[in-house]
């Protein structure tokens with residue numbers, strides 16, 4: 001079967017290769033025929049070899065996916081052949097560490113994520129353990145369900161982490177990429193009074209989409225000062241919550257300026273660049289700076305509900321659906337900002 005593989009540590013060391021189909025599923029596992037797989041900003045980083053996380057090589061890329069159960073191992077009770085399923089990213093966890101025991105398996109030190117340390121979903125068939133499967137509601141398409149994962153990332157960051165976003169909060173989101181847009185959906189659902197989306201000159205199209213899906217203000221930071229905008233909102237002390245989805249380390253500096261005293265900065269985006277500024281404003285303003293990573297089972301069930309009820313409408317986000325053979329166009333059109341999100345359909 002065709003698979004999109006990162007094979008080396010140079011820019012664009014990614015190509016389609018033929019790999020064997022997965023074997024019959026072991027007990028407790030299923031084989032999923034991939035119905036759709038979203039292209040993530042992190043896939044673009046790995047394509048360009050800019051990733052700042054551990055990966056294996058060679059690696060089948062792709063971790064945002066869903067599909068149809070095509071083979072069922074012994075002991076799998078709640079999923080049968082033909083079921084439509086969305087699949088979490090934690091392909092393997094140890095099941096036996098402090099985090100697995102307390103249910104926080106996203107922090108298992110032995111976690112192997114699809115498309116990073118475990119072969120991913122830009123192919124036709126993927127093996128998955130039953131614990132990470134979720135039934136897809138009937139009225140949710142594969143293209144929509146493939147984006148459950150980035151919704152969960154934002155949901156985890158804005159709702160499951162404390163301090164949580166409160167109705168009436170002023171929120172600034174840095175970076176109108178897919179995760180930034182999902183953060184926007186969640187901020188809107190949580191009742192934020194103002195949601196500012198910040199982008200650069202490369203994000204003109206994405207900022208338009210952000211306004212369409214609920215940003216109360218958008219700003220190109222190459223043209224205007226975001227601090228001035230943040231201080232023009234509400235009582236003028238700055239934003240209650242800054243959500244960093246920029247993928248650039250230096251964004252933290254501007255987040256520290258825009259956040260109000262006692263406010264919160266939630267960092268979702270990764271950034272390989274070292275920082276060279278001081279963190280005194282964090283201390284002086286008593287700001288909570290928190291990281292967040294991945295998501296857990298419950299969040300997936302809720303995200304699928306939000307898709308099923310139409311409370312999250314992904315139509316403006318999905319810029320294009322591409323056959324696996326056209327992956328390069330899918331990647332390029334996301335990198336250029338033409339698409340907020342590209343989706344690959346392997347079959």
Ligand SMILES: [Zn+2]
Nearest residue numbers: 040041042064
């Ligand atoms: Zn992702």
Ligand SMILES: [Zn+2]
Nearest residue numbers: 094097100108
């Ligand atoms: Zn563990």
